[in-house]
Amino acid sequence: MPMDTLKLALTELIGTVRERLQEESNTDWLTLAHFVREVSTGLTHLSDSVQAELLHALQAVGPLTDGALPALLEVFGAYQKAIQRAAATADRWRYPTPRDVWLANERMSLAPPRYDAERLRRALLLGMLTPPDADAAQRASTLYEALNTLQPFEEYNRSVALLSALAFLQANGFEFKLTPAAAADMLRADQLHIKTQPGAPSPLAYPDIMEALIAHYRDALSRVERAMNTGQLVKLNALPVPARAEWQPAPGPASRWRYLTVQDLIWINTVITGMPQRYNYDRLEEATYYQYSYRQSMDVLLQAARFLWGYLTYRPFAKGNLGTGLIGVLTFLEINGYEVHLPPERAAEWLLSVAQRRKHPLSAIRQIVTLSSPSRKSVPVREVAYHLMERYEMALHYLEDDPTSTPAATPRTSGQL
Structure with a gap:
């Protein structure tokens, strides 16, 4: 009976701590959250005397306040x-680390994540605050809710929250059947409801579990999350003047942003390879979309990094993907107010360092550009691209793809360019 009473008191305390830490970060409340998590984990391994003392303390404070x-x-x-020893003795659930979740966001956004490190750590701590008897589904839902509530990333918070919850289930030996469409529908819910059945815990590390889940669900999740966030935007001209100024593109790059179209990329690929190539239209369209910001486009270099990483991930053409990615991103930079200072003899290695994940695309791009003169005249996109192809001809020859590589699923042959 005392054990049941202590469980109820702990459950009530967990609710109070979660509510407080969702609103703000506070050192004392964070310390309490760590204690509560360990007590909840190792409760059955605590001695009767320690349980009695903890129960007495919880009953004595009554409604918990800053003063108590x-x-x-x-x-x-x-x-x-005693608390730490009991928690270490108990069967531990496998939870993702901040690095695991960071990597999931990186794979979803196809660019180095912008995030609040403190909010991410706090979200994961809240995600582990569950009643002692919580089952796997409840724990996964709590993790999803915490990440979704605190939203530590600039983008793809809901998708990363869902992927983290699904990875948690697999890591702890619970199976589920979930189509990409059903997973995307879950993004609209504040709580996670998913049917699971016991299975074997995955032997994989969290990054590998996440990678497999993202490969399966990414396209469906990204489409729905983009649509949800686009629908929440306020039109720029409806904002107050100070806010409107804050969201306008930063001065320096072209005041009116320009983008490459799907047809521009097909044309670039055709010129580079010498003939029209087969391509997957869905992958090409998705790669092209990465020129645009998830919300408001304000940072040319960040958008260029997203575009490059997205294109190298999707590789929609049967041949010439690396060269097309190189010319595509350099063209995007040139038409949006930047001058490219990438020596032709280093261009292939520069591109490969990003493609092979040896260098972040944003860091790579920042190293090769400077702002162009404000008086610089606007030049047609394809003219800019053609001059770049001439300049980097040697690199394009080096970057020729294996002619046996083909785009995944439903390739098309380009028509008129």
């Missing part, structure tokens, strides 16, 4: 070693 917090922390601190 130091006294409760003192009690938890007095039994810290």
Whole structure:
């Protein structure tokens, strides 16, 4: 009976801590959250006397306030070693680390994530605060809710929250049947409801589990999340003047942004390879989309990095993908107010360092550009691209793809360019 009473008291305390830490970060409340997580994990391994002392402390403080917090922390601190020993002895659930979740966002956004490190750590801590008897589905839902509520990333928070929850289930030996369409529908829910059945825990590390899930669900999740966030935007001209100025593109690059079209990329690929190539239209369209920001486009270099990484990920053509990616991103930079200072003899290695994940695309791009003169005249996209192809002809020969490589699923042959 005392055990049941302590479980109820802990469950109530967990709710209070979660509610407080969702609103703000506070050192004392974070310390309490760590204590509560360890007590909940190792509750059945605590001695009866320690359980009794903890229950007495929880009942004594009543509704927890900032004023009562130091006294409760003192009690938890007095039994810290016993609590930690019990938590270490108990069967531990496998949870993702901040790095695991960061990598998931990187793979979803196809660019180095912009995020709040403190919010990410806090979200994962909240995701582990569950009642002692919580099952796998409840724990996965709590993790999803925490990441979704705190939204530590600039983009793809819902998708990363869902992927983290699904990876948690697989890592801990629970199977589920979920189509990409059904997974995308879940993004609209604040809580996760998924049917699971016991299975064998995945032997893979979290990054590998995430990678497999992203390969399966990414396209469906990204389409729905983009649509959800686009629908939430306020038109720029409806914002107050100060806010409108803040969201306008930064001065320096071209004041009116320009983009390459699908047909521009087909033309570039045809010129590079010498003949029309077969391509997958869906992958080509998705790669082209990465020129645009997830929300408001404000950073040319970031968008160029996303475009490059997205294109190298999708590789829609049967041949010439690396060269097309190189000319495509350099053209995007040139038509949007930047001058490219990439020596032709280094261009192939520069592109491969990004393609092989030896260098972040944003860092790579920042190293090769400077702002162009404001008086620089606008030049047609294909004229810019053609001059770049002439300049980097040697690199394009070096970057020729294996002619046996083909785009995945439903290739098309280009028509008129």
